[in-house]
Amino acid sequence: PLITFSNVPDHGFSLLMKRLIDISVALTGLIVLSPLMLVTAAAIKLSSPGPVFYRQVRCGLYGRRFALTKFRTMIDGAEDCLWEIRHLNEMDGPVFKMRNDPRVTPLGAFLRRSSIDELPQLWNVLKGEMSIVGPRAPLSEEVKHYSTSQRRRLSVKPGITCLWQVSGRSDINFQRWMDMDLEYIDNWSVWLDLRIMIKTIPAVISGRGAR
Numbered sequence: 001p002l003i004t005f006s007n008v009p010d011h012g013f014s015l016l017m018k019r020l021i022d023i024s025v026a027l028t029g030l031i032v033l034s035p036l037m038l039v040t041a042a043a044i045k046l047s048s049p050g051p052v053f054y055r056q057v058r059c060g061l062y063g064r065r066f067a068l069t070k071f072r073t074m075i076d077g078a079e080d081c082l083w084e085i086r087h088l089n090e091m092d093g094p095v096f097k098m099r100n101d102p103r104v105t106p107l108g109a110f111l112r113r114s115s116i117d118e119l120p121q122l123w124n125v126l127k128g129e130m131s132i133v134g135p136r137a138p139l140s141e142e143v144k145h146y147s148t149s150q151r152r153r154l155s156v157k158p159g160i161t162c163l164w165q166v167s168g169r170s171d172i173n174f175q176r177w178m179d180m181d182l183e184y185i186d187n188w189s190v191w192l193d194l195r196i197m198i199k200t201i202p203a204v205i206s207g208r209g210a211r
Contacts, residue, residue, distance in 0.1 A: 017190050018131065025132050025197075026125040037119055040071055040111065047107045050076030053120060058137035061157045066129040068137055069120040073108025074101075093174025094145035113207040121160045133193040134159025135181040150178045156185055166199040 030037075041052045054072040057065050075081075081103055082096065091097035104112065111117040124130040130137065137158035143151070163180040164172060172180070184192070 014190050018193060019128075021190070021193070022125050022131050026122040029119070029122045030126070033119055033122075036116070040116055040119075043107055044072055048075060048105050057140070058158065059140055059143050059154060060129055060137060061154065063143065063154050065140065066124070066137075068124060068130075071111055071117040071120060073105065073111050073117050074103040075105060078103040091174060093177075094142040095174060095177075115204045118160055125160065129157075131157040131159045133161055133196050135162055135184065136164065146178075149182070152185065153178065153181045156188070161196060161200040161203075163196065166196055166203040169203075 044052050050072060052072060054070050054074070055067045056070075058068040060066045085098065085102065086096065088098055089096050090099055108117070121130060125132055134157050135153045138146075138153070143154070146153070163184050164177050167180065
């Protein structure tokens, strides 16, 4: 006899449905929102020097690294200036969050509040690196500070939206954020994903916790 322990739900058919939903939503979103994305790209290019897109290496499923793509919301070379303001971090834990980050451009502040900056991640979803719903993709430096239980976040694909996204985002402390992600993993279902997608709409409109 053999007993196997799994730290994630094992739902083969449901996971297939999740992937089909991801592809459908991502493809539809890229097509329908392409005019908005083109306007956003032009606005970024005209408002500040630097590239339109911001690519950053994040940890995906099982810690595999991938390049997450967003619209650039900060000045070019913002990462090189992080050390100057790290002491002003308003978030506990290994995550850096600051309400009035001086590196964020005026247009970037609007893109963040409206979550328009995250639209290019639909391409990451289409490539299979991310899902529409799932824990936020962490930086490798953040993962180094995870506890053993928190590393279980990496047992599912990261997502564009999640329980943290629809529950206040940066207004939630780090430990509660991690707990919510683990709750999502333990209680995951296609219906839970659909509920989170629906709740994302008013969360984005309100802009609560966006930084």
